[in-house]
Amino acid sequence: MNAPLPHHLLPEIHQRETPAALIDALKARFAERCSTALVVREQHGRDESSFAAPPPAAVVFAENTTDVADAVKLASQYQVPVIPFGVGTSLEGHLLAVQGGISIDVSRMNKVLSINAEDLTVTVQPGVTRKQLNEEVKSTGLFFPIDPGADATLGGMSATRASGTNAVRYGTMRENVLALEVVTATGEVIRTGTRAKKSSAGYDLTRLMVGSEGTLGVITEVTVKLYPLPEAISAAICSFPSIEAAVRTTIQVIQLGVPIARVELIDSNTVRMVNAHSKLGLREEPMLLMEFHGSPAGVKEQAETVQEIASDFGGQAFEWASTPEERTRLWTARHNAYFAAIQSRPGCRAISTDTCVPISRLADCLLESVTEADASGIPYFLVGHVGDGNFHFGYLIDPMLPKEREVAEALNHKLVQRALDLEGTCTGEHGVGLHKMDFLVTETGDGAVEMMRTIKRALDPKNIMNPGKIFTL
The missing domain is CATH 3.30.465.10 (Uridine Diphospho-n-acetylenolpyruvylglucosamine Reductase; domain 3)
Structure with a gap:
Protein backbone atom coordinates (compact mmCIF):
# COMPACT_ATOMS: atom_id res chain seq x y z
CA MET A 1 0.00 0.00 0.00
CA ASN A 2 1.27 3.47 -0.89
CA ALA A 3 2.45 5.65 1.95
CA PRO A 4 0.07 8.48 2.92
CA LEU A 5 0.85 12.08 2.23
CA PRO A 6 2.44 14.07 5.05
CA HIS A 7 -0.09 15.71 7.35
CA HIS A 8 0.45 19.23 6.07
CA LEU A 9 -0.49 18.11 2.54
CA LEU A 10 -3.89 16.72 3.54
CA PRO A 11 -7.02 18.53 2.30
CA GLU A 12 -8.68 20.88 4.75
CA ILE A 13 -10.58 18.68 7.21
CA HIS A 14 -13.47 19.75 9.45
CA GLN A 15 -14.79 16.52 10.91
CA ARG A 16 -18.41 16.56 12.02
CA GLU A 17 -19.50 14.32 14.83
CA THR A 18 -21.28 11.11 13.88
CA PRO A 19 -23.50 10.36 16.89
CA ALA A 20 -23.59 6.84 18.27
CA ALA A 21 -27.37 7.05 17.98
CA LEU A 22 -27.06 7.28 14.18
CA ILE A 23 -24.79 4.25 14.03
CA ASP A 24 -27.23 2.34 16.20
CA ALA A 25 -30.14 3.35 13.97
CA LEU A 26 -28.25 2.32 10.83
CA LYS A 27 -27.35 -1.05 12.31
CA ALA A 28 -30.95 -1.59 13.41
CA ARG A 29 -32.11 -0.86 9.83
CA PHE A 30 -29.35 -2.57 7.84
CA ALA A 31 -27.93 -5.19 10.27
CA GLU A 32 -24.73 -6.68 8.81
CA ARG A 33 -25.02 -4.34 5.79
CA CYS A 34 -23.87 -1.47 8.01
CA SER A 35 -20.18 -1.89 8.81
CA THR A 36 -17.98 0.05 11.20
CA ALA A 37 -14.99 -2.26 10.71
CA LEU A 38 -11.84 -0.22 10.16
CA VAL A 39 -10.72 -2.18 7.09
CA VAL A 40 -14.10 -1.59 5.41
CA ARG A 41 -14.14 2.08 6.33
CA GLU A 42 -10.60 2.58 5.05
CA GLN A 43 -11.47 0.90 1.76
CA HIS A 44 -14.32 3.38 1.31
CA GLY A 45 -12.24 6.35 2.45
CA ARG A 46 -9.74 6.47 -0.40
CA ASP A 47 -9.74 6.70 -4.17
CA GLU A 48 -7.05 6.94 -6.85
CA SER A 49 -6.09 10.50 -5.85
CA SER A 50 -2.96 11.40 -3.91
CA PHE A 51 -4.99 12.81 -1.00
CA ALA A 52 -5.62 11.07 2.29
CA ALA A 53 -8.20 11.74 4.98
CA PRO A 54 -9.79 9.93 7.92
CA PRO A 55 -12.23 7.21 6.80
CA PRO A 56 -16.02 7.52 7.11
CA ALA A 57 -17.61 6.53 10.42
CA ALA A 58 -19.64 3.74 8.82
CA VAL A 59 -20.38 2.11 5.48
CA VAL A 60 -23.90 1.16 4.40
CA PHE A 61 -24.23 -1.39 1.60
CA ALA A 62 -27.41 -0.44 -0.26
CA GLU A 63 -29.26 -2.99 -2.38
CA ASN A 64 -32.13 -0.85 -3.67
CA THR A 65 -33.44 2.70 -3.81
CA THR A 66 -35.36 2.31 -0.56
CA ASP A 67 -32.11 1.42 1.22
CA VAL A 68 -30.48 4.60 -0.06
CA ALA A 69 -33.48 6.73 0.85
CA ASP A 70 -33.67 5.30 4.38
CA ALA A 71 -29.93 5.82 4.96
CA VAL A 72 -30.12 9.43 3.73
CA LYS A 73 -33.18 10.15 5.89
CA LEU A 74 -31.32 8.94 8.98
CA ALA A 75 -28.21 10.94 8.07
CA SER A 76 -30.37 14.03 7.50
CA GLN A 77 -32.02 13.56 10.89
CA TYR A 78 -28.61 13.72 12.58
CA GLN A 79 -27.13 16.21 10.05
CA VAL A 80 -24.32 13.79 9.17
CA PRO A 81 -22.59 13.80 5.73
CA VAL A 82 -23.39 11.17 3.10
CA ILE A 83 -20.81 10.10 0.51
CA PRO A 84 -21.88 7.88 -2.42
CA PHE A 85 -19.42 5.10 -3.35
CA GLY A 86 -19.27 2.99 -6.51
CA VAL A 87 -15.97 1.22 -7.12
CA GLY A 88 -13.57 3.92 -5.94
CA THR A 89 -11.85 4.82 -9.24
CA SER A 90 -12.22 8.60 -9.02
CA LEU A 91 -9.06 10.69 -9.23
CA GLU A 92 -9.78 13.98 -7.49
CA GLY A 93 -10.64 13.02 -3.90
CA HIS A 94 -14.39 12.71 -4.50
CA LEU A 95 -14.80 9.86 -2.01
CA LEU A 96 -12.86 11.27 0.92
CA ALA A 97 -14.76 11.88 4.15
CA VAL A 98 -13.23 15.30 4.74
CA GLN A 99 -16.16 16.22 7.00
CA GLY A 100 -16.73 12.73 8.34
CA GLY A 101 -20.05 10.98 7.86
CA ILE A 102 -21.18 7.73 6.27
CA SER A 103 -20.40 6.11 2.94
CA ILE A 104 -23.28 4.59 0.96
CA ASP A 105 -21.89 1.80 -1.21
CA VAL A 106 -24.17 1.19 -4.24
CA SER A 107 -22.03 -1.53 -5.85
CA ARG A 108 -24.66 -4.16 -4.95
CA MET A 109 -27.24 -2.19 -6.91
CA ASN A 110 -25.94 -3.78 -10.09
CA LYS A 111 -28.98 -4.85 -12.09
CA LEU A 229 -22.29 -2.01 -32.95
CA PRO A 230 -20.26 -0.86 -35.97
CA GLU A 231 -20.32 -3.17 -38.94
CA ALA A 232 -16.55 -2.88 -39.13
CA ILE A 233 -13.92 -1.81 -36.57
CA SER A 234 -10.26 -1.34 -37.25
CA ALA A 235 -7.48 -0.03 -35.00
CA ALA A 236 -4.07 1.27 -35.90
CA ILE A 237 -0.97 2.64 -34.24
CA CYS A 238 1.42 5.12 -35.74
CA SER A 239 4.72 6.39 -34.35
CA PHE A 240 5.97 9.95 -34.79
CA PRO A 241 9.31 11.74 -34.54
CA SER A 242 7.88 14.18 -31.99
CA ILE A 243 4.81 14.92 -29.88
CA GLU A 244 4.21 18.00 -32.01
CA ALA A 245 3.97 15.86 -35.16
CA ALA A 246 1.43 13.57 -33.50
CA VAL A 247 -0.63 16.51 -32.27
CA ARG A 248 -0.56 18.31 -35.63
CA THR A 249 -1.78 15.11 -37.26
CA THR A 250 -4.68 14.90 -34.84
CA ILE A 251 -5.67 18.52 -35.39
CA GLN A 252 -5.66 18.01 -39.16
CA VAL A 253 -7.77 14.84 -38.88
CA ILE A 254 -10.42 16.56 -36.76
CA GLN A 255 -10.50 19.76 -38.79
CA LEU A 256 -11.01 17.75 -42.00
CA GLY A 257 -14.03 16.11 -40.43
CA VAL A 258 -12.77 12.52 -40.49
CA PRO A 259 -15.28 10.62 -38.26
CA ILE A 260 -12.59 8.83 -36.28
CA ALA A 261 -13.92 6.99 -33.22
CA ARG A 262 -10.83 7.11 -31.04
CA VAL A 263 -7.51 8.89 -31.25
CA GLU A 264 -5.21 8.62 -28.25
CA LEU A 265 -1.80 10.22 -27.79
CA ILE A 266 0.83 8.33 -25.79
CA ASP A 267 4.24 9.94 -25.25
CA SER A 268 7.49 7.99 -25.36
CA ASN A 269 7.75 7.83 -21.54
CA THR A 270 4.35 6.15 -21.39
CA VAL A 271 5.12 3.76 -24.25
CA ARG A 272 8.21 2.63 -22.36
CA MET A 273 6.17 2.08 -19.16
CA VAL A 274 3.41 0.23 -21.05
CA ASN A 275 5.95 -2.01 -22.78
CA ALA A 276 7.39 -3.04 -19.43
CA HIS A 277 3.99 -3.52 -17.78
CA SER A 278 2.10 -5.26 -20.62
CA LYS A 279 5.06 -7.06 -22.21
CA LEU A 280 4.65 -5.28 -25.55
CA GLY A 281 7.27 -4.33 -28.11
CA LEU A 282 5.96 -0.96 -29.24
CA ARG A 283 8.38 1.59 -30.68
CA GLU A 284 9.33 3.90 -27.82
CA GLU A 285 8.38 7.08 -29.61
CA PRO A 286 5.34 9.36 -29.40
CA MET A 287 2.40 7.38 -30.72
CA LEU A 288 -1.20 7.74 -31.81
CA LEU A 289 -3.53 4.83 -31.13
CA MET A 290 -6.59 5.14 -33.36
CA GLU A 291 -9.84 3.29 -34.01
CA PHE A 292 -12.25 3.55 -36.92
CA HIS A 293 -15.94 2.54 -36.88
CA GLY A 294 -18.36 2.15 -39.78
CA SER A 295 -18.92 0.08 -42.89
CA PRO A 296 -15.94 -1.86 -44.29
CA ALA A 297 -15.60 0.68 -47.11
CA GLY A 298 -16.01 3.64 -44.75
CA VAL A 299 -13.44 2.33 -42.29
CA LYS A 300 -10.99 1.73 -45.13
CA GLU A 301 -11.47 5.26 -46.45
CA GLN A 302 -11.08 6.83 -42.98
CA ALA A 303 -7.92 4.88 -42.29
CA GLU A 304 -6.34 5.70 -45.63
CA THR A 305 -7.07 9.40 -45.13
CA VAL A 306 -5.53 9.38 -41.65
CA GLN A 307 -2.49 7.42 -42.83
CA GLU A 308 -1.91 9.99 -45.58
CA ILE A 309 -2.17 12.88 -43.12
CA ALA A 310 0.15 11.13 -40.66
CA SER A 311 2.79 10.57 -43.32
CA ASP A 312 2.79 14.30 -44.07
CA PHE A 313 3.90 14.87 -40.46
CA GLY A 314 6.54 12.14 -40.41
CA GLY A 315 4.31 9.35 -39.11
CA GLN A 316 5.74 5.90 -39.65
CA ALA A 317 5.34 2.27 -38.62
CA PHE A 318 1.59 2.44 -39.30
CA GLU A 319 0.39 -0.92 -37.99
CA TRP A 320 -3.08 -2.42 -38.13
CA ALA A 321 -4.96 -4.36 -35.49
CA SER A 322 -8.05 -5.65 -37.25
CA THR A 323 -8.91 -8.71 -35.14
CA PRO A 324 -10.81 -8.27 -31.86
CA GLU A 325 -7.94 -9.93 -29.98
CA GLU A 326 -5.34 -7.53 -31.37
CA ARG A 327 -7.52 -4.49 -30.68
CA THR A 328 -8.26 -5.63 -27.15
CA ARG A 329 -4.55 -6.14 -26.49
CA LEU A 330 -3.69 -2.61 -27.62
CA TRP A 331 -6.56 -0.89 -25.78
CA THR A 332 -5.94 -2.89 -22.64
CA ALA A 333 -2.35 -1.65 -22.69
CA ARG A 334 -3.60 1.93 -23.13
CA HIS A 335 -6.09 1.59 -20.28
CA ASN A 336 -3.36 0.15 -18.07
CA ALA A 337 -1.06 3.11 -18.70
CA TYR A 338 -1.87 4.61 -15.29
CA PHE A 339 -0.99 1.39 -13.47
CA ALA A 340 2.07 0.88 -15.67
CA ALA A 341 3.27 4.34 -14.66
CA ILE A 342 2.66 3.73 -10.95
CA GLN A 343 4.65 0.49 -11.10
CA SER A 344 7.51 2.22 -12.88
CA ARG A 345 8.34 4.04 -9.63
CA PRO A 346 7.49 1.79 -6.67
CA GLY A 347 5.78 3.61 -3.81
CA CYS A 348 4.94 6.70 -5.84
CA ARG A 349 1.62 8.53 -6.14
CA ALA A 350 0.42 10.19 -9.32
CA ILE A 351 -0.66 13.82 -9.39
CA SER A 352 -3.06 13.73 -12.33
CA THR A 353 -3.95 16.63 -14.60
CA ASP A 354 -7.05 16.88 -16.75
CA THR A 355 -7.23 19.93 -18.96
CA CYS A 356 -9.18 20.29 -22.18
CA VAL A 357 -8.83 23.05 -24.77
CA PRO A 358 -10.34 23.87 -28.17
CA ILE A 359 -8.71 21.59 -30.72
CA SER A 360 -7.05 24.52 -32.50
CA ARG A 361 -5.16 25.41 -29.29
CA LEU A 362 -4.12 21.86 -28.40
CA ALA A 363 -0.54 22.09 -29.72
CA ASP A 364 0.12 25.39 -27.94
CA CYS A 365 -1.12 24.06 -24.61
CA LEU A 366 0.40 20.60 -24.73
CA LEU A 367 3.85 21.42 -26.09
CA GLU A 368 4.58 24.17 -23.56
CA SER A 369 3.48 21.83 -20.79
CA VAL A 370 5.78 19.07 -22.04
CA THR A 371 8.71 21.49 -22.02
CA GLU A 372 7.97 22.46 -18.41
CA ALA A 373 7.54 18.84 -17.31
CA ASP A 374 10.83 17.80 -18.93
CA ALA A 375 12.67 20.66 -17.21
CA SER A 376 11.23 19.81 -13.78
CA GLY A 377 13.03 16.48 -13.34
CA ILE A 378 9.81 14.87 -12.04
CA PRO A 379 9.06 11.55 -13.78
CA TYR A 380 5.78 11.74 -15.66
CA PHE A 381 3.53 10.04 -18.15
CA LEU A 382 1.36 11.70 -20.77
CA VAL A 383 -1.80 10.35 -22.38
CA GLY A 384 -4.49 12.25 -24.19
CA HIS A 385 -7.92 11.89 -25.73
CA VAL A 386 -6.52 14.41 -28.15
CA GLY A 387 -9.35 14.15 -30.66
CA ASP A 388 -11.40 16.40 -28.39
CA GLY A 389 -8.52 18.45 -26.97
CA ASN A 390 -8.30 16.58 -23.65
CA PHE A 391 -5.01 15.32 -22.22
CA HIS A 392 -3.51 14.15 -18.93
CA PHE A 393 -0.10 14.34 -17.32
CA GLY A 394 0.61 12.08 -14.40
CA TYR A 395 3.46 13.45 -12.28
CA LEU A 396 4.96 10.53 -10.32
CA ILE A 397 5.96 11.82 -6.90
CA ASP A 398 7.44 10.27 -3.78
CA PRO A 399 4.68 10.98 -1.22
CA MET A 400 7.27 11.32 1.56
CA LEU A 401 9.07 14.16 -0.24
CA PRO A 402 7.00 17.36 0.08
CA LYS A 403 9.25 19.16 -2.40
CA GLU A 404 8.21 16.79 -5.19
CA ARG A 405 4.55 17.41 -4.43
CA GLU A 406 5.17 21.16 -4.54
CA VAL A 407 6.91 20.90 -7.93
CA ALA A 408 4.12 18.72 -9.34
CA GLU A 409 1.40 21.04 -8.08
CA ALA A 410 3.25 24.03 -9.55
CA LEU A 411 3.39 22.27 -12.92
CA ASN A 412 -0.31 21.49 -12.65
CA HIS A 413 -1.13 25.09 -11.79
CA LYS A 414 0.79 26.39 -14.81
CA LEU A 415 -0.87 23.83 -17.07
CA VAL A 416 -4.39 24.67 -15.90
CA GLN A 417 -3.80 28.41 -16.15
CA ARG A 418 -2.46 27.91 -19.67
CA ALA A 419 -5.55 25.93 -20.62
CA LEU A 420 -7.83 28.62 -19.19
CA ASP A 421 -5.92 31.34 -21.03
CA LEU A 422 -6.59 29.36 -24.23
CA GLU A 423 -10.33 29.27 -23.47
CA GLY A 424 -10.24 25.72 -22.15
CA THR A 425 -11.27 24.09 -18.88
CA CYS A 426 -9.55 22.95 -15.70
CA THR A 427 -11.12 19.48 -15.98
CA GLY A 428 -12.33 17.73 -19.10
CA GLU A 429 -13.59 14.57 -17.43
CA HIS A 430 -12.22 13.82 -13.94
CA GLY A 431 -14.35 16.41 -12.15
CA VAL A 432 -13.50 19.03 -9.54
CA GLY A 433 -13.56 17.03 -6.30
CA LEU A 434 -11.03 18.44 -3.85
CA HIS A 435 -8.19 19.13 -6.24
CA LYS A 436 -9.76 21.63 -8.65
CA MET A 437 -11.84 23.84 -6.34
CA ASP A 438 -9.61 26.91 -6.70
CA PHE A 439 -9.35 26.38 -10.45
CA LEU A 440 -13.15 26.28 -10.75
CA VAL A 441 -13.36 29.84 -9.40
CA THR A 442 -10.69 30.97 -11.85
CA GLU A 443 -12.50 29.31 -14.75
CA THR A 444 -16.09 30.32 -14.06
CA GLY A 445 -15.77 33.40 -11.87
CA ASP A 446 -17.06 34.20 -8.39
CA GLY A 447 -20.57 34.92 -9.63
CA ALA A 448 -21.04 31.53 -11.27
CA VAL A 449 -19.66 29.65 -8.26
CA GLU A 450 -21.95 31.63 -5.97
CA MET A 451 -24.88 30.58 -8.15
CA MET A 452 -23.77 26.97 -7.68
CA ARG A 453 -23.65 27.55 -3.93
CA THR A 454 -27.18 28.96 -4.05
CA ILE A 455 -28.42 25.80 -5.77
CA LYS A 456 -26.55 23.64 -3.27
CA ARG A 457 -28.03 25.50 -0.27
CA ALA A 458 -31.53 25.25 -1.70
CA LEU A 459 -31.37 21.52 -2.40
CA ASP A 460 -29.18 20.54 0.55
CA PRO A 461 -29.69 23.09 3.34
CA LYS A 462 -27.99 20.88 5.95
CA ASN A 463 -24.96 20.43 3.65
CA ILE A 464 -24.88 16.65 4.07
CA MET A 465 -24.42 15.54 0.44
CA ASN A 466 -20.69 14.93 -0.09
CA PRO A 467 -19.74 18.26 1.56
CA GLY A 468 -16.42 19.94 0.90
CA LYS A 469 -16.30 18.96 -2.77
CA ILE A 470 -16.45 21.25 -5.87
CA PHE A 471 -16.61 24.36 -3.65
CA THR A 472 -16.85 25.27 0.03
CA LEU A 473 -19.94 26.81 1.59
Missing part, protein backbone atom coordinates in the same frame (compact mmCIF):
# COMPACT_ATOMS: atom_id res chain seq x y z
CA VAL A 112 -29.74 -3.93 -15.69
CA LEU A 113 -33.40 -3.00 -15.24
CA SER A 114 -34.64 -2.71 -18.83
CA ILE A 115 -33.15 -2.89 -22.30
CA ASN A 116 -35.17 -1.04 -24.93
CA ALA A 117 -33.31 -2.06 -28.05
CA GLU A 118 -35.89 -0.52 -30.40
CA ASP A 119 -35.34 2.88 -28.81
CA LEU A 120 -31.58 2.46 -28.30
CA THR A 121 -31.84 2.99 -24.53
CA VAL A 122 -31.11 1.02 -21.38
CA THR A 123 -31.95 1.67 -17.73
CA VAL A 124 -29.59 0.41 -15.02
CA GLN A 125 -28.95 0.64 -11.31
CA PRO A 126 -25.95 2.83 -10.39
CA GLY A 127 -23.62 -0.06 -9.48
CA VAL A 128 -23.65 -1.53 -13.00
CA THR A 129 -20.19 -1.13 -14.55
CA ARG A 130 -19.58 -0.23 -18.16
CA LYS A 131 -18.08 -3.63 -18.97
CA GLN A 132 -21.00 -5.42 -17.35
CA LEU A 133 -23.45 -3.28 -19.31
CA ASN A 134 -21.79 -4.02 -22.64
CA GLU A 135 -21.72 -7.74 -21.86
CA GLU A 136 -25.45 -7.72 -21.13
CA VAL A 137 -26.50 -5.77 -24.24
CA LYS A 138 -24.15 -7.28 -26.83
CA SER A 139 -26.75 -9.87 -27.95
CA THR A 140 -28.93 -6.96 -29.12
CA GLY A 141 -26.25 -5.70 -31.50
CA LEU A 142 -25.87 -2.52 -29.44
CA PHE A 143 -23.19 -1.10 -27.15
CA PHE A 144 -22.55 1.69 -24.68
CA PRO A 145 -19.55 3.71 -25.92
CA ILE A 146 -18.43 5.82 -22.96
CA ASP A 147 -15.10 4.37 -21.90
CA PRO A 148 -13.16 6.21 -19.18
CA GLY A 149 -10.59 3.42 -18.93
CA ALA A 150 -11.38 2.09 -15.48
CA ASP A 151 -14.34 -0.28 -15.20
CA ALA A 152 -16.31 2.44 -13.45
CA THR A 153 -19.96 2.31 -12.43
CA LEU A 154 -22.64 4.11 -14.42
CA GLY A 155 -23.64 5.99 -11.28
CA GLY A 156 -20.12 7.25 -10.71
CA MET A 157 -19.63 8.05 -14.38
CA SER A 158 -22.83 10.11 -14.31
CA ALA A 159 -21.84 11.88 -11.11
CA THR A 160 -18.48 12.96 -12.53
CA ARG A 161 -19.68 13.57 -16.10
CA ALA A 162 -17.13 11.07 -17.36
CA SER A 163 -16.05 10.57 -20.96
CA GLY A 164 -12.89 8.82 -22.18
CA THR A 165 -11.45 7.36 -25.33
CA ASN A 166 -14.63 7.31 -27.46
CA ALA A 167 -15.76 10.85 -26.67
CA VAL A 168 -14.47 12.30 -29.93
CA ARG A 169 -17.24 10.44 -31.80
CA TYR A 170 -19.88 9.53 -29.21
CA GLY A 171 -19.68 12.38 -26.71
CA THR A 172 -19.57 12.26 -22.91
CA MET A 173 -22.00 11.26 -20.17
CA ARG A 174 -23.54 14.74 -20.55
CA GLU A 175 -24.81 13.83 -24.02
CA ASN A 176 -25.65 10.20 -23.26
CA VAL A 177 -27.64 10.28 -20.00
CA LEU A 178 -31.36 10.66 -20.75
CA ALA A 179 -32.91 10.25 -17.31
CA LEU A 180 -32.07 9.65 -13.66
CA GLU A 181 -33.60 8.53 -10.42
CA VAL A 182 -32.08 10.46 -7.52
CA VAL A 183 -32.42 10.39 -3.74
CA THR A 184 -32.32 13.98 -2.53
CA ALA A 185 -30.81 15.34 0.67
CA THR A 186 -34.12 14.82 2.49
CA GLY A 187 -34.41 11.20 1.39
CA GLU A 188 -37.07 11.96 -1.22
CA VAL A 189 -36.89 9.97 -4.47
CA ILE A 190 -37.24 12.04 -7.65
CA ARG A 191 -37.00 11.29 -11.37
CA THR A 192 -35.46 13.57 -13.95
CA GLY A 193 -35.89 13.24 -17.70
CA THR A 194 -37.51 10.48 -19.76
CA ARG A 195 -36.51 7.99 -22.46
CA ALA A 196 -37.56 10.47 -25.13
CA LYS A 197 -34.70 11.85 -27.19
CA LYS A 198 -35.60 15.45 -26.37
CA SER A 199 -37.79 17.53 -24.09
CA SER A 200 -38.60 21.17 -23.39
CA ALA A 201 -40.34 20.46 -20.09
CA GLY A 202 -39.05 22.62 -17.27
CA TYR A 203 -35.53 22.93 -15.91
CA ASP A 204 -33.02 20.35 -17.14
CA LEU A 205 -32.52 18.58 -13.81
CA THR A 206 -30.80 15.64 -15.48
CA ARG A 207 -27.97 17.87 -16.66
CA LEU A 208 -27.85 19.48 -13.21
CA MET A 209 -27.28 16.12 -11.56
CA VAL A 210 -24.83 14.84 -14.19
CA GLY A 211 -21.50 16.17 -12.97
CA SER A 212 -22.73 17.19 -9.51
CA GLU A 213 -20.30 14.69 -7.89
CA GLY A 214 -22.74 13.53 -5.23
CA THR A 215 -23.20 17.02 -3.81
CA LEU A 216 -26.90 17.29 -4.71
CA GLY A 217 -28.16 13.74 -4.32
CA VAL A 218 -27.43 10.03 -4.67
CA ILE A 219 -28.08 8.59 -8.14
CA THR A 220 -30.04 5.33 -7.88
CA GLU A 221 -31.04 4.72 -11.51
CA VAL A 222 -29.58 5.80 -14.85
CA THR A 223 -31.07 5.70 -18.36
CA VAL A 224 -28.50 6.04 -21.12
CA LYS A 225 -28.31 5.88 -24.90
CA LEU A 226 -27.04 2.82 -26.73
CA TYR A 227 -25.54 2.68 -30.21
CA PRO A 228 -25.47 0.00 -32.94
